[in-house]
Amino acid sequence: MKDAPDLSVRLGGLALRNPVLTASGTFGFGEEYAPVMAVERLGGICTKGLSLQPRAGNRGPRIAETPAGMLNAIGLQNPGLERFARDILPRMRALGPAIVVNVFGSTVEEYGELAARLDTLPGIAALEVNISCPNVSCGGMAFGADARTAAEVTRRVREATRLPLLVKLSPNVTDIGAIARAVADAGADALTLINTLKAAAIDPLTGRFRLGNRFGGLSGPAIRPVALRMVLEARQAVDLPIVGVGGIVTWQDALEFIWAGANAVQVGSATFRDPAAAVGVLDGLERFCREQGIARLQDLAGKAAPADDSSGMENGNTP
Amino acid sequence: MICRRVQAEVLDAAQVAVDTFRLRLRAPEVARAARPGQFVMLGPLEDGALDPFLPRPFSIHRANTDGDLEILYARVGRVTQDMTRLAPGRRLWLLGPQGRGFAAPGAGELWLAAGGLGVAPLVFLAEHEAPRRKVRLFYGVRSADRAVPLEWLRRSGVQIDLATDDGSAGARGTAAQLLEAAGPPPAGAALASCGPWKFLRAVHAIATRWNAPLELSLETRMACGMGACLGCAIRLAAGRRRVCLDGPVFDGREVFG
Ligand SMILES: Cc1cc2nc3c(=O)[nH]c(=O)nc-3n(C[C@H](O)[C@H](O)[C@H](O)COP(=O)(O)OP(=O)(O)OC[C@H]3O[C@@H](n4cnc5c(N)ncnc54)[C@H](O)[C@@H]3O)c2cc1C
Ligand SMILES: Cc1cc2nc3c(=O)[nH]c(=O)nc-3n(C[C@H](O)[C@H](O)[C@H](O)COP(=O)(O)O)c2cc1C
Ligand code: FES
Numbered sequence A: 001m002k003d004a005p006d007l008s009v010r011l012g013g014l015a016l017r018n019p020v021l022t023a024s025g026t027f028g029f030g031e032e033y034a035p036v037m038a039v040e041r042l043g044g045i046c047t048k049g050l051s052l053q054p055r056a057g058n059r060g061p062r063i064a065e066t067p068a069g070m071l072n073a074i075g076l077q078n079p080g081l082e083r084f085a086r087d088i089l090p091r092m093r094a095l096g097p098a099i100v101v102n103v104f105g106s107t108v109e110e111y112g113e114l115a116a117r118l119d120t121l122p123g124i125a126a127l128e129v130n131i132s133c134p135n136v137s138c139g140g141m142a143f144g145a146d147a148r149t150a151a152e153v154t155r156r157v158r159e160a161t162r163l164p165l166l167v168k169l170s171p172n173v174t175d176i177g178a179i180a181r182a183v184a185d186a187g188a189d190a191l192t193l194i195n196t197l198k199a200a201a202i203d204p205l206t207g208r209f210r211l212g213n214r215f216g217g218l219s220g221p222a223i224r225p226v227a228l229r230m231v232l233e234a235r236q237a238v239d240l241p242i243v244g245v246g247g248i249v250t251w252q253d254a255l256e257f258i259w260a261g262a263n264a265v266q267v268g269s270a271t272f273r274d275p276a277a278a279v280g281v282l283d284g285l286e287r288f289c290r291e292q293g294i295a296r297l298q299d300l301a302g303k304a305a306p307a308d309d310s311s312g313m314e315n316g317n318t319p
Numbered sequence B: 001m002i003c004r005r006v007q008a009e010v011l012d013a014a015q016v017a018v019d020t021f022r023l024r025l026r027a028p029e030v031a032r033a034a035r036p037g038q039f040v041m042l043g044p045l046e047d048g049a050l051d052p053f054l055p056r057p058f059s060i061h062r063a064n065t066d067g068d069l070e071i072l073y074a075r076v077g078r079v080t081q082d083m084t085r086l087a088p089g090r091r092l093w094l095l096g097p098q099g100r101g102f103a104a105p106g107a108g109e110l111w112l113a114a115g116g117l118g119v120a121p122l123v124f125l126a127e128h129e130a131p132r133r134k135v136r137l138f139y140g141v142r143s144a145d146r147a148v149p150l151e152w153l154r155r156s157g158v159q160i161d162l163a164t165d166d167g168s169a170g171a172r173g174t175a176a177q178l179l180e181a182a183g184p185p186p187a188g189a190a191l192a193s194c195g196p197w198k199f200l201r202a203v204h205a206i207a208t209r210w211n212a213p214l215e216l217s218l219e220t221r222m223a224c225g226m227g228a229c230l231g232c233a234i235r236l237a238a239g240r241r242r243v244c245l246d247g248p249v250f251d252g253r254e255v256f257g
Helices: A078-091 A106-120 A149-160 A174-184 A221-237 A252-260 A277-292 B028-033 B078-084 B116-129 B153-157 B176-182 B197-212 B250-256
Strands: A010-011 A014-016 A020-022 A044-046 A063-066 A069-070 A096-103 A126-130 A165-168 A190-193 A197-200 A215-219 A242-245 A266-267 B004-017 B020-026 B039-042 B056-059 B068-074 B090-099 B110-115 B135-141 B161-164 B190-194 B214-217 B235-236 B238-244 B249-253
Touching: A014 A096, A020 A277, A063 A215, A069 A221, A078 A096, A078 A106, A096 A106, A106 A126, A106 A149, A126 A149, A149 A174, A149 B020, A174 A190, A174 A221, A190 A221, A190 B249, A215 A221, A221 A242, A221 A252, A252 A266, A252 A277, A252 B176, A266 A277, B004 B028, B004 B068, B020 B078, B028 B068, B028 B090, B039 B068, B056 B068, B056 B116, B068 B078, B068 B116, B110 B116, B110 B176, B110 B197, B116 B135, B116 B153, B116 B190, B116 B214, B135 B176, B153 B161, B161 B176, B176 B197, B197 B214, B197 B250, B214 B250, B235 B250, B249 B250
Parallel strands: A020 A044, A020 A266, A044 A096, A096 A126, A126 A165, A165 A190, A190 A242, A242 A266, B110 B135, B110 B190, B135 B161, B190 B214
Antiparallel strands: A010 A014, A063 A069, A069 A215, A197 A215, B004 B020, B004 B090, B020 B068, B039 B056, B039 B090, B214 B249, B235 B238
């Protein structure tokens, strides 16, 4: 195939030249990693969760390594809207990738006000509404755990801004489909899933919790099969574009999400072990399409086929 | 700041004391840019392996313009256990040099207080400063067999006083007690320290009494080591700071007030 494969994707009102983004909270505000990887190649950057007022975050320790993953309880530490708008956003604009601002509030009104104020700033491609952080008592997951409040937040933000809206769902729920439908009906452009799974770890010798916050969010390869299941369930429930995230380290991991129905992916914790992980995912997706003669990556989205009973060896999906 | 991610080659791996090891790596871009007090993120040791998941921070123990870099580390857990099996020729990922190092202000005497493995970054600082000022190192370990041999550093003019908790070598006690007994230092002296939190607090109290500037190198758990995840943030007297990027070296007053 001579032409480069088409990796571009539309997530409602958000058009991306490629489907690989970095996940909120794992990539700062984009500039931190710029010295050691090709930031400009990313499809988009999701910022650290932003609130109207600055937040100090949780006490330490804030992270703990767990089998094939990690716990974090950062507590949504962030510089607040004012400093973001004045100091950070102008520098982010120079990086190149689409800027997706991840937002949260402790009341529905705060979500609305933050969205309205971000609407007036130049250079923002979309908002990602976080209703799923497991690490703060107010806000966060409290809104995402229930279809009615999830819809209420989405509706309020929808009314406050013309920016495309990704709504980031919590995996800490029993029926992800119901919440996906409620958020879709309330005006979301796309769904991001999943955020971290609420979890804990204790030092067996001392009996102490490993995190200052006791509980934290589990991320990394350990959660990938769970994230994939939730993408599949959301895909069944709604027609909206989906951004898959959770444990993606390689391009093969990303393809798994695409087959499951994701239209784009985010790379999170994997960046900590290899700053170039997201770029590696992008390169791999492009190479795969080229080698398999796939003109548009989007053509694969949601096309996962049943397991092949007769062979455990062959990939029956390859066109 | 020049920070890079490179494949370093193991040149030499040796045990230097009980549970204490030294790794010499060839990593020219990192070694040449390194300043005393900076650190590197090391790993993953196996490219494809997903467990252990995170890289690990280590102070730069020595670095030279030939492009060699040394890490001095204690065997305390999974990764440091695996590191003891690294042999010459092996390649491993290195991210650095990272963080804010020592300023070591002024041209007066430089007094360094090391608690245990805290000696790792202070040796780099001592070696770096010894050609232009008098440097003293107060070095405390639990017992004689845990003391890292530093004859070479002594020969380059650094005065080293050793203390052990059990009195098996040098004075009995901690490096903070040694430091206190040796002082106060001449006017214009600067202090730097690295070690456990309680030890740093003791050194800070001494420096405050002497009215001498003190720099402290801190440790917290890290994920990215790049200022991006906020996992290393710690509440200091001066406010919330990221140890990886705002530190790991801080002014004593910033830490304890
Ligand atoms: C800036 C910085 C510089 C450092 N420099 C050195 C150095 O020069 N030499 C050296 O030996 N170590 C240094 N450390 C500590 C080193 O990073 C840890 O010992 C290492 O990560 C342990 O990995 P592990 O897999 O062997 O242990 P794990 O299995 O992860 O943990 C074993 C034990 O060590 C504790 N631990 C883990 N990480 C840290 C940490 N960052 N600080 C304190 N305790 C920890 C755990 O809570 C646990 O009790 C430094 C840490 C930082 C933040
Ligand atoms: C240190 C850390 C901080 C995070 N902060 C946020 C945040 O501020 N907002 C948010 O929506 N998600 C946050 N997340 C969740 C990630 O964006 C992502 O959904 C999750 O980590 C799963 O992906 P992964 O397994 O690829 O890391 C954070 C994750 C980590 C590890
Ligand atoms: S370790 Fe990630 S911000 Fe410091």
